[in-house]
Amino acid sequence: MPINILSQETINKIAAGEVVERPLNVVKELVENSLDAFASSLTVEIEEAGKRLIRVSDNGLGMDKKDLKLSILRHATSKIDDFSDLLHIHSLGFRGEALASIAAVSSFEIKTRKKSENSGWKLSAIGGKDIKVIPWSGMEGTITEVKSLFFNTPARQKFLKSDFTERSKIINSLEGTALANHDVFFKMLSENKTVFSAAQTDNKIERIADVLGKDFAKTLKNIKIDHPKISLDVYFTGRDDSLPNRKYQYLFVNSRPVNYPKWLTRCVYQSYKESVPRDKHPGILIYTSIDPSKIDVNIHPAKKEVKFADENGIYDILFKALRNALMSHAHPEIKIAYP
Numbered sequence: 633m634p635i636n637i638l639s640q641e642t643i644n645k646i647a648a649g650e651v652v653e654r655p656l657n658v659v660k661e662l663v664e665n666s667l668d669a670f671a672s673s674l675t676v677e678i679e680e681a682g683k684r685l686i687r688v689s690d691n692g693l694g695m696d697k698k699d700l701k702l703s704i705l706r707h708a709t710s711k712i713d714d715f716s717d718l719l720h721i722h723s724l725g726f727r728g729e730a731l732a733s734i735a736a737v738s739s740f741e742i743k744t745r746k747k748s749e750n751s752g753w754k755l756s757a758i759g760g761k762d763i764k765v766i767p768w769s770g771m772e773g774t775i776t777e778v779k780s781l782f783f784n785t786p787a788r789q790k791f792l793k794s795d796f797t798e799r800s801k802i803i804n805s806l807e808g809t810a811l812a813n814h815d816v817f818f819k820m821l822s823e824n825k826t827v828f829s830a831a832q833t834d835n836k837i838e839r840i841a842d843v844l845g846k847d848f849a850k851t852l853k854n855i856k857i858d859h860p861k862i863s864l865d866v867y868f869t870g871r872d873d874s875l876p877n878r879k880y881q882y883l884f885v886n887s888r889p890v891n892y893p894k895w896l897t898r899c900v901y902q903s904y905k906e907s908v909p910r911d912k913h914p915g916i917l918i919y920t921s922i923d924p925s926k927i928d929v930n931i932h933p934a935k936k937e938v939k940f941a942d943e944n945g946i947y948d949i950l951f952k953a954l955r956n957a958l959m960s961h962a963h964p965e966i967k968i969a970y971p
C-alpha cells in the first residue's frame with residue numbers, strides 16, 4: 633500500500649481524539665489558557681452541556697494579530713521553547729496543541745484584544761478550516777467560543793454520556809479550578825443560569841465557602857507546613873465531621889487541581905484511622921506548593937496526574953502533622969515551620 637503524508641487538518645483531527653474526549657476537556661483547556669494569560673476574572677458559559685456552546689471569557693493578556701494566527705497551529709505555544717523548559721513549568725498549558733485540536737472538531741472563534749492595544753482581532757474557523765481573521769473591537773482580554781463540538785466526528789458524539797453527566801463533569805472540574813485559584817473571580821453559567829459564582833479573595837476558606845458551601849467550610853481545621861521539600865496548606869474535617877462520600881477531597885499542586893495519587897490517599901486514610909467511622913470519609917483539601925523540578929506533570933495528556941519525586945518524604949511530613957492534629961484537641965489552626 634502506498635504511504636501518504638497526512639494533512640495538518642487530519643493530524644489535528646486525530647490528535648483531537650486524545651486532547652478532546654468530551655466537552656469537559658475543552659472547558660479545562662480554555663480555562664487554563666485564561667489563567668496562563670493572568671486573567672483575574674473568568675466566565676464560563678455552556679449550553680447543552682457544552683455540546684452546543686462553550687464560551688470562556690477572560691480579562692487576561694490577550695493576543696496580537698500575529699499570535700492569534702499562530703495560536704491555533706499545532707505545537708504553537710508561547711509557554712516553552714524547548715524540552716529543558718519542561719523541567720520548570722509554571723504555566724498550566726505547554727503542549728501547544730489544545731486550540732488546534734479543539735478547532736479541528738468544532739465551529740471555533742477567538743476574539744481577543746491585547747492589553748494596551750486600541751483594538752483587537754477575531755479569528756474564526758470551521759473544523760479547523762476556512763480560517764479567517766478580521767478586526768474586532770471589544771474589551772481587553774479574550775473570548776473563546778466553541779460551537780457544535782464534534783460536528784465532524786460523529787463517533788465522538790455517540791460516545792458522550794447524558795447531558796446531566798457531561799454537565800456534572802464540567803461543574804466538578806470548574807469547582808476544583810475555582811478552589812485552586814481563589815484570587816480569580818469565577819462565574820459559571822449553564823443555559824444562561826448561574827451555576828456558581830465566587831468573588832476574588834485572599835482567603836482560601838472564603839473561596840471554599842463560596843464553592844463548596846458555608847456549612848462545610850465551617851467544619852474545617854487548618855494546618856500549614858513549611859518544609860524545605862514542600863509547603864502544605866491543609867483544610868480538613870475533624871473526627872466528628874466525616875462525610876458519606878469522597879466528594880470533598882481535593883489536591884492542588886502549584887495551583888493545579890489533580891487526582892490523588894494512591895500513596896496520598898493511603899496517607900490521608902492512615903492519618904484518619906480510628907478517627908472516621910467505616911464507610912465515612914474525611915473532607916480534605918490539600919494545597920501544596922513545590923519546586924516544579926521535583927514533580928512530573930507530563931505523565932498524562934490531560935495533566936490530571938502528577939508524579940512526586942519524593943513520595944515517601946511527603947508522606948511522612950503530612951502523616952505526622954495530620955495525625956497529631958487529629959489526635960490533639962488543640963486550636964484548629966496549627967502552623968508548623970521547619971527551619
Ligand code: ADP
Binds near residue numbers: 732
Ligand atoms: P498551550 O496552552 O499549551 O500553549 P494552546 O493551544 O492551549 O497551547 O494555546 C496556544 C497559545 O495561544 C498559548 O500558548 C497562548 O499564547 C495563546 N492563548 C490561548 N488562549 C489564550 C488566552 N485566553 N489569552 C491569551 N493567550 C491565549
Ligand code: MG
Binds near residue numbers: 664665724725726730
Ligand atoms: Mg493551553
